[in-house]
Structure formats: structure tokens, C-alpha cells
Amino acid sequence: MLTRTAPASPLDRLKALPRDARDTLFLLVVIGWVVLPQVGQLPWWCTLLAAALLVWRGVLALKAAPLPGGRWVLGLLVLTVAATYASHRTLLGRDAGVTLIVVLLALKTLEMRARRDAFVVFFLGFFTMLTNFFFSQSLATAAAMLVGLLGLLTALVNAHMPVGRPPLAQAARTAGWMALLGAPVMAVLFMLFPRIAPLWGIPADGLTGRSGLSSTMRVGNVAQLALEEGIALRIRFEGAVPLPTDLYFRGPVLSQFDGREWRPLLPRMTPGTASLMPPDGLEVGGEAVRYTVTMEPNNRPWLIVLDAASSPPSAPGLDAFTGGELQWMTTRPAIDLLRYTVTSHVQYRAGARGRSAVVAPQYRELPPGTNPRTLQLATDLVRRAPAGAADKPALVRAALDLLRTGGYTYTLDPGLYGDDTADEFWFDRKQGFCEHIASAFVVLMRGMDIPARIVTGYQGGELNGVDGYWVVRNSDAHAWAEVWLAGRGWVRVDPTASVAPGRVGSLARLRPAQNAFASALGNVSPGLLASVRQAWEAVNNGWNQWVLNYTQSKQLDLLKNLGFKSPSWQDLSLVLIGITVAVTLAAIAWAKWERSRQDPWLRLLARVRQRLQQAGVAVGPTSGPRQMAAAVTARFGAEGQALADWLLRLEAQRYARHAPAALPALQREFHRLPWPTPAA
């Protein structure tokens, strides 16, 4: 019978690879790891090309085959540039840049002939890591990139171990140590490096792909948001939390309707034009609600506040102004995590008195010729009302009654709406969600000559029991209506609540289908899923609060804690320079100390030599104790015997197998020795 040797396992074969192949494969894996998180953001051809190039390079490394010629690389490069231009219509800017860098990185591996040629790959790799942060700065991304950074450093260290085939673990250990020791440098620089405003304005492409409320509402828009579990706001209330039914967070107010799309009254509001708008005559009552909002970046100018905030949301460096419809806005879209504190009043009246009581005619306008059946319905409702057109509150109540009793249902999947959305909602489909309902409702109100507008924002929220923050998600996005009633001003009406009482207040949601893992976990233990999620989100929130939201204001707070009265960024630079100088001085001191730190035995010998030279005994700079002893005996005879003996013991201390005397003892004796007096 033949005995068969066991086939080598893939791991063994990997271990047996020649060093160059092993190093190249490792680097390719690290590159793949760094590119992987942004695959979703790259054009499909870029992902495919990069993957193909990396695999190709890996196969070449395994076969120890020669690399393709420069013509190949050049050809692929030209192809890439052309494809990038075709995909992005430009070669500049963030998205095109990321696409180019990823392909360049993969291409460069084909030019990586020697270990030391790999520097360009390393540096492109570091830059590719940064491009990941354009799309996500989450904790998970940070962890993935930390692994990537350690991988790149490991490959770099390994490339500088030219001897033999050192284990990668050794290079990884060195890299890990360097990162660990480099972390304090990172922490100090991160805390103190002055945060500067973008050098050439806010990049226009900074935030594509981030979700948030839209500045316009085309029926069907909010639906996408409603399906998204992403977090929009985090809120920490100081003191009592308002009732769930009062948790209306105001976003864009939409008052202009063209039949298809709702728009803000002024398409583009700037601080200059905002001041021209009549103030809303906000009167607040009841207890003030104080809270801090941490808003996820959404590239929109609105500062989401709880209805209604009478004073601007405040944050250092934040320039807030009112848009005139109780909204608060900022001059700069929120392109990064934004944190502000607000004081709101749940009880308020707006636009009831004064100049603002004269309601602009735009709030009654409807595009002519649209939604004829809804206008007919409005006429019917007015005719049926006991007090006719005079009793506006009764008309609103009648419309809400109709919603409640008319067989209307709330669904996240109402199908596609046609042109006359209000007609379709009221008469044909009778189903929809907040934006259909609110839109149809406002059209009906305007049909009854009641000033009305749509408010979009968020409704509700959820307490994270772990860190005490209220979390408002994109799925909490909501649209409701406000109608203007004489003497009461703008009154919030949430028609969705009439259709689906559960949608508002009780915080019950129509949930989109969960993924298999979550639903499996949910089946086993619904509580566990919730608490795991809460814990994870609490960790994420900590990350947001401490790392992502570390802004100039926090830097200045830090300085205040350090004792600066009114810190500025110049002080930051000063502290940074001070720390640098201190560390440098410490390093110099240490270097001096280390320089002087000689072998104590040699130091003692040097002192002996000096003493003897002073006494006129000729001892060379390299003579050892025995030679010195000989010189002493030759010069002083019996008189120098004690000194010579001591010198021989000094020698024995160093070189004998069993030292007769310890060094400290010899050092002590040094002072008591009968040193010959210097020759006159």
C-alpha cells in the first residue's frame, strides 16, 4: 500500500512562499482592506478594475512572474482617466479624485518591483485611508482604518528588515509599538492643533450621499427618509422631557405649491433677506425646555429645534437667524456634526397679533386648474358647515373628521401618485403617509380660504437608556400642517394623527423590514436586541461627542480649564509650541544624560587615569589597570603598592570569574587610596 503524504494546507503553502511574494501578498491584502469600505461610493468599473489589478498582481507574485511593461500601465492609466472623466464629468473634486486615487494605488502595485519601491504605494495608501472618511466617520470606519494603518505600517517596517525572511509578526509588533508611542503625539496635536476654517470654502461636493430633510417636498420624498434608520439628531434635555405628543422638531416650512412640489416661500433665504421678513410675533408661555441638539451632518442650513424656540440656538461660532416661519437657520450648511443649545417653549402662539397677523396672500394660493375635486370638496365642506365660511376652526375640525371617518389609511407604501395628488388622496387611493396627508390637507385648507402651510421636520424620538440621550432618526421624519386662525395665529394641525393615531404621540412606527439577523435576534429576545442597539448607539454617541464633535470651541474650553481667561487660537498655538519645546528640551536632557551614562567601571578607570596623569605617571589613554599598576610600581616602588593592589583588584572585578571585590567597595576605596602627590 502506498503511503500518501498529507497535502500541504494553504496556510503551510503561504508560509513557504518566498519572502518577496509573501510581502507583496500582504501589502495587496492591506490595500484591499483600505479600499473595501468605500466600494459602495466608487463607480462600478473602478471597483472592478482595482480588484482585477490587485488579483493580477497577487497572481504574478505567487508565480514569481515578471511584472507587465510600462506600456500596459500607461495604457490602463489613460483608460482610467478617460473612464473617470466619463463617470464624473470632471477630473477634479472629491469624487473624481477618490476614483483616480483608488485606481492609481492598484496600478502602482504593478510597478512595485523591489521592496523599497513601495513607498508611493504606502503614501497613496495613507491617502486612500483618508478618503474613507469623506463618506463615513463612524466608529466602525475608524476601527477599520486603524487596522489598515497598522497593516500599512507593518508592511513598511517589514520592507526595512532586509535580512532573511523575518516573520511578519515581528514587523507588526514594531508597528504596533510605534503607533502606541505615537498616540500621545496624536492626542496632543488633535487637542491643540488650531481648527481652521476650510481653506478654499466649503467644498460643494462635501456631502453628497448624506441624508436629511430636503428643502423641497415632492410627494414621495420623505418616504425614502422614513425607511432609513440613520440618526438625525441626538438631544439631551436638561430637566423634564416634553410629552411625546409635543415632540415636534421643526425643519423647513413649505408654503409654495406648484401642483407637484412644495417649496419654501423664499427659495433661498440669506441673513440679509431674512431681516426684511416680518417677525412672527412669537409669544411663549409655560415652562421653558432647555436642551442640547447634536445634529448629524446633512448639508442643510436648518437648525432643527423643538417648536417653538424664541431665541436663536447658540453655539460658539454659530451664526443663527430666523427664517421668519419659526425656523432657525445658519449661514453655513451643517457639513459636520453640529452641536447647539436651545431654549424652547411647548406652549406658544405665533402670528396672532401685530403686523404678522396680516397673513401674506401666498399662504392661500393654489396653482390654478389643479386638484378640481379637492376644491369641490372644500366648497362642499364650507356649505355643510353650520356657520359657513366664517367659523374656520369648525372647518378644520370637519376636515379632520373626514380624515378620521372617511376610510383613510396610513401606509408607507401608497404606490405612485399622479398629477393631482390631493384629488388622488382624497378620492382615489385614500391611503398614504404624512406627506400625502399633509399635502392634501393643506390644499383642502387653502381651498376653504384658510391660510395653511406645510411644516416638515421630525416627530417623536426615542430615549437611549444607556447614555440618556434622546435619539431622533430619519425614520422619524414627518410632515404636518399649520393653519392660521384669527386670534390664535398659526396653529399646528397634524392630519396624520387623525388617519393613524398611533403614528403620532405613542411613538409606534411602521417599521421597514428588518434584516435577517436582527429579526432572528428580535425573535429570541426583543429586549436584548433593543439593549444591544442602545448600547451600540451610546458608544457611537460618545464617539460623536468626544471625537467628531471636537471643535474649536471645545479646544478653547480646554484652554479655559487650563487657566486661560479668554483663550484664542493663538493661545492654542502657544500651548502647542510650549509643549513641543518642553518635549524637545526633555529629549535633549535625556540625550545628555545618556551620553554621560558610561559604564561605571570605565568611569572609575578614567578618574584613576586622570589622577595618575596629574601625578606625572605616564599612562596612555588605552592602558588598562594592570599596565597602570605596573607604571605605578615602576615609578613609586613600595610606596605605590597599595595603589597597585587596588588597581589589580579593579581589573579582577571586571575580568576574573569570581570577583574579589564589588565595584561600590572599590569606588569607596578610591577616595582613601594613598595617591602620590603630583610632581612639583
Added chain:
Amino acid sequence: MIAGVLNPVAFARQRFRSWWQARLPLSDTTTLTQRNVYILPTRPGLMLVATLLVLLVASINYQLNLGYLLTFLLAGCAVVGMHVCHATLRGLTMNLAPPEPVFAGQNAPLRIVLTNDRKATRYGIGLAVLDETHEDHWSWTDVPGLGTATVSVAFQPTRRGLHRIPPLTAETRFPLGTFRVWTVWRPAAQVLVYPQPERMPPPLPEGEPRSGTVGTARVALAGEFDGVRAYRRGDPMKLVVWKKAAKSDELVSRDAQQAQRRELWLDFSRAGPLDADGRVARLAAWVLQAEKLGLDYGLRLPGQQIQPDTGEAHKRRCLEALALC
């Protein structure tokens, strides 16, 4: 001077280098300290700085706090890397083993023992002879913690004589390649360079009658000084001419009596119509040839005479005399 006109920068650098190297103390053992270890960023190091700047600008412009973290962590690693790089050489002891004599035109190998008194391994230390072309002749080694490593480098002496060993250099770029840390060391040892033997020397000169003896059985043929006879039982192994034995498939012994009668003198004044170096080269070739044949030979040089003898020590003595004459 011409070089100075053609390329003043290179000329100045060359002058500076020789002035600076002349200042270094001569020693066969050197311990690297902060005084004699130098550090400068490499080209990739400058590339890393540029990369860091680009990362910083990107982080500022897109307000990426994670970008700041990445940039600063990399910068921190580079700073640590600089320290690690310097510490790789600092504290290392280099010891040059006494060099063996070599023939001119051959590579003179130098063995250098590196001693590491630290617990951690020192990686990626390269040694080279410091000359214009050392770029390609690095010998790389790792020195284990509390251990030693031996590195061989070589240089090619061109002239015979006693040569000072050219300055040696040690460098490392471990761990990141962003810094080059190096030292220059002038060993005190000298290497003796034997003359390059003539490649196709004429046959050995005729033996001279031993002074004071009468040439009884003169051998007719010139060059019969290496007269051989068939091997007889009892001949000492020393007398067997192995070379001839290998050719003729039978053992032959040197005729001791012949050798006793005639003496081989390699004489400078009779080494042919050549210049001094040519004669020295020929004599060197003859010395090697005679030694190979196991002959007794003497060497006469102007003002110097080495009595006939044989053996390795004798050969060395003769070659040394030739090297230094």
C-alpha cells in the same frame, strides 16, 4: 583641479568629506554614541512630510476630525520612527577583526563584529566601505539582542604595500525608511597587500650550486633542480610531488639529494628585463610556484635577503618582503 572647475559642488563636497574624515580618530573598535551617529531624513521621508501636509489640508478643507486623527497618528509614528532609527545604531559596538593580507587586485575581505548590549534586536544594519561606489556593496545584518553578528565587506586595494583600511560606514533606515542614520568609522588596522603575481611567469630560474659544495653530479638539463624519482617505500609524505603524481598516475618523490645539492634563489636582479614592479610581480609568481612545488627557495631583494626555506610562514615572509620593497 580640473574636477573643481567642472563640478564645483561635487569638488567642494569631496574636499569637505576628506577633511571631515581626516578628523575621525583611528580605532579598530568603535562604540556608536550620539557624537558619531548622524541622522537626516531620506527622500521617502520628505515624501512622507508632503503626504502629511496633503492629509492635513484635506482634513482642514473637509473638516474631517478623523482625518486629523489619522494625520497626527502618522506624524507621531514618524517621530517615534526617527527615535527608533537613531537607537538602532546608537550604543552598537563595532569591532574590526585583524585583516588578512591579500594580493593586489583581489578583494580584501574585512570582518566586522557587531556587538549589541541591548535586549532588543537591532534590525537592518548595513555596512559598506566608504568610497564612491559603496552604494551597491551594502552588507545587511540584524544584530540579536545581547549578541553579536559578523559582517563581511570588502575593498579592492590596487597597489602592493601596507594599506590603511578605507573608512567604513554603517547605516540603517529601519523602521520606516524615512530617516537615514549613519556613522563613519576609520579603523586603525592596516592591510598588507602582496604584489599581484605575474600571470604567465617564465619557468623558475635554474638552481645555483650550494655554496661550499662541489657540484659532483651535475644535471645536464636546466631546471633539473626539481629532479624527481620514483616513489620508494619509506619516503616521507612531504617529499611526494602530488602534482606530478596526479598527472602521471604514479607516485614520485622529490630527490632530497638533488635539492640539497642545488639551491633555488629568486633574485630581483635576475628577474628579467622588466621595471621594478614587473620584477616584483614575477618574483611573487615564482614564490607561489616554488611553494606549490614544495621547494626550498630563497629571496634576494635589493638590500634584503631571505635564506632558503619552505612552508607557509616562509612564503608569507617572502611575499611581505616583496610587498614592502
